[in-house]
Amino acid sequence: MITSVAKSRSIPNVVIPGSRAFFSTVVGGVRSQEASQSSTASSTINEEGVWSQFDKRSESLKIKNPILRNELLHGIDPAKGPLTLKKGLSKMKYTSPTGLDEVFPLAYNFLQETAKEKYSQVTEIESQIAAETDEAVKTQLLKKKNQLIIDAEKFNPEVAYKAQFSNPENLNLDELVYQYYYKTKNFEGFNKMLLMQRIEQLHVLPDAIPTINPSVELKVKFINESGVNKYITPGDILSSRATSKPPIFQVNYLNIDEALKPSDKFTLLVVNLDHPNTKTNSYDITLNYGVKDVSFQHNNQVLSFDELSQGEFAEYLPPVPEKNSPTSRFVTLLLKQEEGPLATEKLNFNRKDFALADFLTENKLVPVGINVWRSKWDGNVKNVREMYGLPNGRVFHRVRR
């Protein structure tokens, strides 16, 4: 009986604003010239919809270049050619796919209407949140609201263009939709996989911490007069000259469900997992850098020297690996302080033999971000030792002397 109902096609058309024109254009196939002319005349994008209103929405959701924006919304002018192609010949040769310009406005208006519905749901949820007193229900509603905001914007062509083709470092990651794109495409799609592969292969897990599922992207960069100023790839072997001055960090907080709070405090640690200890015939963990009570106001934030020096409880000691000792792993950890700010006098640690696990449990620190680089002895280590007033290094031999 059910199948017979399905076959009889008695279901009324779905009432979706703007959908009929879209449907008939796409399904109707070849139309008469008059009809197609009338459709092209009527099908223009609605520039007074939610995606064109910037009084409540952020300006970062808009493409700034007016020519590019015009091309994206109204199609490429065949006389001028696409802006993104550079060569004149390529510009001349290029033609847009047949029918795209006709069907785009219908699709755009249709998606914009659904976005409008999503935004009206958002305002509804906002009023619910304001009236709600139960915290658990509130967080549930907040999650739903965040998802709705992402759904309302993710099909917006301007947003999709910026998320896919602009420099990810320039994306405004405080906008949920950009955070969503960055998280799925850049972080979970590549950077996180690479990071996890490196920290597992180098046995940072479980040598430093038992395990981690990073919800925060922690990027490390060494700024030098002569070096290449780029964020390191996890596991890179860096020269002692490059690491002679403290690094700067960039943090991308990518937990969409739980918003970043400026009141949250974090601790940054740089530890060396491979400091040789001849007495125990093993390796010690040493603390090379420790900063506490770091807070983030917004995403994509770069922690500069000034901000770091305020909460510094262990000054930066550059990597100075011993000659002939194995390559050392330097792990950077971003830890969330569960119990607010840390008191400096209560911090109990030994830099030369750093009990990392105990330090984390004592101070209730939860690892949220991680990165790793490697260092080994090179000719410049001696200079770095002199720079920081460190004693002469040891030299290891095949047979211990």
Add this chain to the structure above:
Amino acid sequence: MLTNTIKLQSGLGLSLSQRIMPASASISSMMAGTISSQFTRGKRTKSKSTMSQGTQRVVGQLSVMSAARKQPLRLKLTNEDLVRHQVVHNAWAMLQKQKRQVREEKLTKQFEAMQSAMEDLKHGVEDGGVLFGFGSKFEKTKKRVSLELRVPTEYPPNQVWNHKYSKSD
């Protein structure tokens, strides 16, 4: 004889396969212990493939074609047009999704209504389950077209009348 043949071939500037094939053939025959007295250049001494001739021809043609030409043509779009294409694609997918939801909702409602109607027949009507049995009767036979029916044809059938016909068939 053998050395002569090889010299002759290498001096003629033949194609690679022609140059190698007879030589390898003669070497293999030498290895087997028989040296053929009559040697014909370019003649296959052993059929290598079990493929049909047609297939072999296609394989041969494909092997000389560059890899790039074997791939289907890629639709080259600029970034702007790619995003515009994505918009159309997403709109179409969303429209289909909305339609599917409406349809599924309707079918669920119909199914539930049918189920409640059958429940009513089972328990609400006190007729000893006659109506329910009638409504939920399950046909045993799968033959839905009766034997008496026949597709109209221009000529009479070979067997004009089935004398042994019985209704139970």
